[in-house]
Amino acid sequence: MKLTKLFFAAVIVLSANATFAQVVPAGPVSASHLVNINIPEVALLDLKVASGTTEITLNGTAPTVAGDAMNFDNATDSSIWMNYSSIVKGNFSRKIFVALSDDVPNGLKLTVVASELSTGGAGTLGTASGELTLSTAEQDIVTGIGSTYSGNGSSKGRNLTYKLNFADTDTPNYAALRFLDAVPLTVTYTLTDNL
Template sequence: MITSNLNLVSSNCNNKSQNKNYFQIIVILLFLAVSPTSYSQGIPPPLGADTNIDEHNALITIPEVALLDLEATNGTTVSLNPSAPTEAGLALSFPVTNSSIWLNYSSIIGSTTEPSRNVSVQITSGTVPAGTSLKIAVAADSGNGDGLMGTPSTPIALSNAAQNVITGIGSSYTGNGVNKGHNLQYTLDLLPSAGAYGLLDFDFNETLVITYTLTDY
C-alpha cells in the first residue's frame, strides 16, 4: 500500500510539470504573434497597426498644347513691291520675294483623340493684284527644338481657301523667335499666261491678311 501511494503522488507531480510546460509554450506563441519580427515572417499585424511598408497614389496629367506664333525682326508686315524700271522699254521687276518671317509652334498631341496636327494658311482679307500670284514656300524646321516636327508642303499659291503647308506635327516645339521653327518665303510673280502684264493697275493698293492656323488632323 505504501508503494502504491508513492506512485500516485509521483503521477500527480508529473501532471503538474506537464501543465507548466504547456503554459510556457502558450506564452511563447503569444509573444511571437505580436513581436515585430513576426511581421517580416509573413504573420499579419494586429488590425490598425503600422508596419514597415506603406504606399500612396501619384496622379500625373500631361496637358494638351496647341500654340502657333509668327516672328520677325522688324514686325510681321511683309512688303512685296516690284521695282519700277529706270529705262524706257523695261518692265517691272518680277518676281519679288520676302523671307523675313518665321513660324513657331508648340504641340502636345493625344495618341487616340488627336494623333497629329497640321498648319493651314489662307487669305482672310484682301485679294492678290490682278495679273499676279502670291506663293508661299515653307522651309524645313531649323532644328532648334525637339520632338516630332511637321513636314512642309511644296510651294502653293495663296487663296481664300485654307490649304495645308505643314503636316504631321506631333508632340514637339520649335524654339521661340527669329531663326527658330520654319522660315516662310513669299513670292509675288506675274501669272504665266500671256497678257498678265496688261492687268497690272497702279491704283491697286490693298493690304492682305494672311492667317496661319494650327489644326487637328
Template sequence: MRRRLSIGLTIIFIVFTLRVQSQSGQSQGHGLTISIPEVVMLGLEATSSKSIVLNPESPNTAGLALDFANSHNSDLWINYSSITDGGAGHLRSVTVAVTGPIPKGVDLKVSASHDAGKGKGAVGVPLGQVILSAEAQNIITGIGSCYTGAGVNNGHRLTYSLELKDPDSYAALDYGGSTGLTVIYTLTDSK
C-alpha cells in the same frame, strides 16, 4: 525532467520572441496622377516688323515690264509647340490662308523651309510653295509632339514671293496703290 522541459520551453519562447523582430514587411500605398495637357501654340517671329512689303520694281525704260525678281521676303519664321495625344495618326498641320483682295494678275506665294533643328520631337515637314488664297491650305504637315524653339532662326523660315500669274495676265495688272493683306497661319489637327 520537468526542469529540462521548462528550460526548453523558455528557450523556444525567447527564440520566437526574437523571431518576431525579423518578419516580412507590411505595405501601404496610394495613387498618383500626372496630367500632361494637349498643347497647340503657334507664333510668327521676325527680326523687326511682322508686316512685310512686296512691290515689283517699275521699269526704267519705256517698253519694259514690271520686274518681280526682287519681290520676295524671308524675314518671318514660324514657331510652334505641340503635344498630341500620341495616338496613331493624330498629327497636326499648319494651314495658311489670306484675307483681303490679292491684286489681279499676280500670285502671292509662300513656302516654309525645313525645321531649323533647334527644337526636339516630331516637327513638321514643309509641303513646298503654296499659292495663297482665302481657302486654308496645308503648308506644314506631320506635326506630332514637339517644339521648334522660339524666335527668329528657329522653326521654319517663311519665304514670300509675288509673281506675275502668267505672261498673259499682264493685262490684268491694275494700278491700285498698296493692297493690305493679312496672312493667317493655324496649327490644327490634320484632317
C-alpha cells in the same frame, strides 16, 4: 492548497498571454501611395521676326526705260519665322494651314514656302508642303505634326519665304495690272487637329 491553486492560475494566465503575442520577423516593411502624372494638351503657334513687326511689303520694280516691262524679281521676303509647340493625344496628329483674307490683285500671284526646320526643336515636327500659291482657300503648309516644339524666336522653326510675281510667268497678263498704292492682305496660319 490555496497557494498551489493561485500558482497554477498565474501560470495559466501568463501562458495564455504568451500564446497571443506576435513576433515581427526582421526584413522589409512597405507602404504605398498613388502619384498622378498629368501632361497637358498643347497647341501654340507664333510668327517671329528679328526686329520690328511681321508686316512685310512686296513691291514690283517699275521700268526706268520706256518700253521695258515691270518686273517682280526683287518682290520677295524671308524675314518671318513660324514657331510652334504641340502635345497631341494618343496617335493623333496636327497640321498648319494658311489662307489669305482677300484676293491677290489681278494678274499677280503671292506664293509662300515653309523651309525645313532650323536647329533647336525636337519631336515629330511634321513635313512642309513646298511652294503654295496663296488664296482665300485654306491650304496645308505643314502636315503630320505630333508632339514637338520648333524652338522660339527668329531663326527658329520654319522660315517663310514670300514671293510676288505675275500669275502666269510664261505669258504674263500685263493688261490685268492696275496701279494700286497698297493692297493690305492678311496671311493667317492656323495649327489644328487632323480630322
